[in-house]
Amino acid sequence: MTPSFSSLDERFMRRALEEAQLAFDEGEIPIGAVITDGKSVIASAHNMVERLCDISAHAEMIALSAASLHFRSKYLPQCTLYVTIEPCAMCMGALRWSQIGRIVFGAEDTKAGYKRFQTGIEHPKAIVESGLLADEAAALMRGFFAVRRR
Amino acid sequence: MTPSFSSLDERFMRRALEEAQLAFDEGEIPIGAVITDGKSVIASAHNMVERLCDISAHAEMIALSAASLHFRSKYLPQCTLYVTIEPCAMCMGALRWSQIGRIVFGAEDTKAGYKRFQTGIEHPKAIVESGLLADEAAALMRGFFAVRRR
Numbered sequence: 060m061t062p063s064f065s066s067l068d069e070r071f072m073r074r075a076l077e078e079a080q081l082a083f084d085e086g087e088i089p090i091g092a093v094i095t096d097g098k099s100v101i102a103s104a105h106n107m108v109e110r111l112c113d114i115s116a117h118a119e120m121i122a123l124s125a126a127s128l129h130f131r132s133k134y135l136p137q138c139t140l141y142v143t144i145e146p147c148a149m150c151m152g153a154l155r156w157s158q159i160g161r162i163v164f165g166a167e168d169t170k171a172g173y174k175r176f177q178t179g180i181e182h183p184k185a186i187v188e189s190g191l192l193a194d195e196a197a198a199l200m201r202g203f204f205a206v207r208r209r
Numbered sequence: 210m211t212p213s214f215s216s217l218d219e220r221f222m223r224r225a226l227e228e229a230q231l232a233f234d235e236g237e238i239p240i241g242a243v244i245t246d247g248k249s250v251i252a253s254a255h256n257m258v259e260r261l262c263d264i265s266a267h268a269e270m271i272a273l274s275a276a277s278l279h280f281r282s283k284y285l286p287q288c289t290l291y292v293t294i295e296p297c298a299m300c301m302g303a304l305r306w307s308q309i310g311r312i313v314f315g316a317e318d319t320k321a322g323y324k325r326f327q328t329g330i331e332h333p334k335a336i337v338e339s340g341l342l343a344d345e346a347a348a349l350m351r352g353f354f355a356v357r358r359r
Binding site: 124127134147175 | 258259262263264265270273274277278281282283284297298299300301302303305306307323325326329330
């Protein structure tokens, strides 16, 4: 059962993939995220853990901080987060606090994804969907680790 | 079974409680954190969610970023985090990424603490201990919410 995504969903996820590509080009694990209000991009970010020497500088965390600044609000129930890879427990915990209304991720992360640690971290009202442009997101990750692990 | 804490543990947790008091005085949920290398305080922080309008500005997150900057290292296996209240799933997810060696928290948080979402978020090598100065940490929280919820 694949959720049905709109062409707008796909457009926003393509933007997240562009962010992931930027991370790739900078030698960061290639993950990108975009937050929208349903119509427009409010924030977009990519993983910057290496550059900032900070394990919390995941794409989702940076995008959340930027969107909260934009709306001058801690809570983002009207927003959707698009992220190329399944969020980790830290990011899903942050998304829970933000009360973001909808989360769309691309490829699953069976190693570090939040689902490994039991569902329930996500906000009870959040809609979580997955699989959108998953192959492209996963290919970027494979490409990254293929080079690193040689 | 109460873990046995050293006088140094107690000193560091008292410092975390001072941070929690600062948060209280600023109208923030009163939680404080300290990161040490076992001998000295490397970073100390308190909750700044309201001031920064950022749900990720928990005491633990700010202390982690500061300690990583101090050591110019993403990973902190040699460090201990003292935090007055049980970390949430976001913070425990971040602590996992940081590979911090030991986590000591004061009072449990049955509402938002990570243990509610199943254990396993914590790093498999991390030692997690609780209960140190728990009554004082819990009293600060009770005092804060008593005023807010009147």
